Each structure stands twice: as structure tokens, then as C-alpha cells.
Amino acid sequence: MADTSINNLTGVLSQSSRISSSQSSSNNTLGKQEFLNLLVTQLRYQDPLKPMEDKEFVAQLAQFSALEQMQNLNESFELIKAQNMIGRYVVATNPSDTSKTVEGRVDSIRVDGSKIYLKVNGVEVTTENIKQIYHTYAEEVLSDIMTKVPTKDDLLNILDSLQKGEDSK
Template structure:
């Protein structure tokens, strides 16, 4: 007997209102967590409502998630600013080809979601740095 391993998981990538989930890492972000909580509240049984202790615990988890994300952004910024004036080597992918950029970090740029180091007049993502030297 053959076992079918081709599953259609497209239903797992949509909210109840039909909008698509656009989180490429498949991690539960704060927006998805809040949407899940609202959906849970909308669909609870009126004769058996959610226990207030459960609701408070979920809100605490939401708050903790948000604070961890804020800390992560702060640590990334500190890491980027600590590289100012240092010589770094980074692996940069552009148009399907990989190249190595080496130079002194002249400035740090933040575009709202990503940090970039300016090296020899070009912006390099902080995540692409492979080595650092004084």
C-alpha cells in the first residue's frame, strides 16, 4: 500500500478572514499572536468563556514576546555600532553571484527593519559580516 506524502498545507498559511500569513520564517510573531488571541476570543463558547487566568497568561506571553523582539533589535544595533572604525570582511550576494567586501566601517544605517554597515561607499547587511579586525 502506497502512502501519500504530498500534503496541501495552504490552509495553514491563511487567517480565518482569508488573508495570507506572510511570515517567511514560519515563526509566531507578535501580529500573528495577537490575531490568534482575537480569533480565540471571537470564537469562544459564551456558556463556557475562557478563564481569566488563561487570558492573563496569554497577554503576559504576548508582552514577553514583544519585549524579547525589542531587546533583539537593541542588541543588533549595539553590535553594529561597535563595528564603527573596525575593518570587516563580508560576503555579499548580488544577482546570483557572491563577492567578498573588505574595508573599514564608516557608518551604520538603519532602514526601519535592517541594519547596514557602510564599507567603501557600499551598504552591507550586518548579517553578512564574516570577520572583524581592529
């Protein structure tokens, strides 16, 4: 009984590895498609006399759904991260010549499938190419001004000291 399960599992894994190796040779992580292929292959090679338990199947479908939701969340996070870089000054590796860098303000972003490109000085770079991110000059000036603006308590103290100075005359 245990030998049959091990043999079925070995067959499933070898079939799945052949399928997924052709689809994701450059990527060592399992994605939605590989997980679905593994599930279908497991169903195809299961022992007809001992079919998969309902609980196991439901658990695997739940894992598949969780994997899909995590990938969607990751894509959304990457897009938000790229949107927050618009207007920022960045230094990035030039995609056409990795020995050079591109510097400048991020003008726009472009989404192409799952890839996000940032336009810096007319050159499109991916978020993976970004080496440094700086605040823009306007943010630095605004931050500097905000630190120099007196607070309400400072103004009340100044007013109070002026009133005391007038009272002593």
C-alpha cells in the same frame, strides 16, 4: 466537553494559520502580529456558554507582553552590535553579487525599519553578510604599546638596581 474544546482549538489554529501564512510566508517564526491574531481568533471562536477563564486571558496577555519585550531587546542588541563595528575592518559578502566580497572599514550604519546596514567602502551590507571582523590598525598599535610600557614594579626594580650600582662605586 473535551471534544468541544478540541474542535474550538482546531478551528482557532486553522483560522490563525490562514492569517499568519499570508503575513509571514518567508518567516517560520511567530511574531507579535501573529500572536495577537491568534489571541483575537481564539476570542472570536470561543464557546459563548463556556467563555475563556480570566486567568487564561491574563496569562496570554502576559506572554504577548513578554514576546514584545524580547523582540525589542533583540532589536536593541542588534543596533549595539552594529554600532560596535564602526571603525572595524570587515570582510562581508557583497549583497549585489554574492560570489564576491567587500572588504574595508565600517564607516557608518543606517537603520531602515528592523534592518541595519553597515557602510563598507561605499557598499551597504547587512550584519548577516559579515564573514570576518578585524581590529583596526590603531587598536593593534595601542595594544602593542601597552604591552611594552613597563609597570610600576618594573620601574621600581630598575631604580633600585641603579641605586645599588651607584652605592657600590
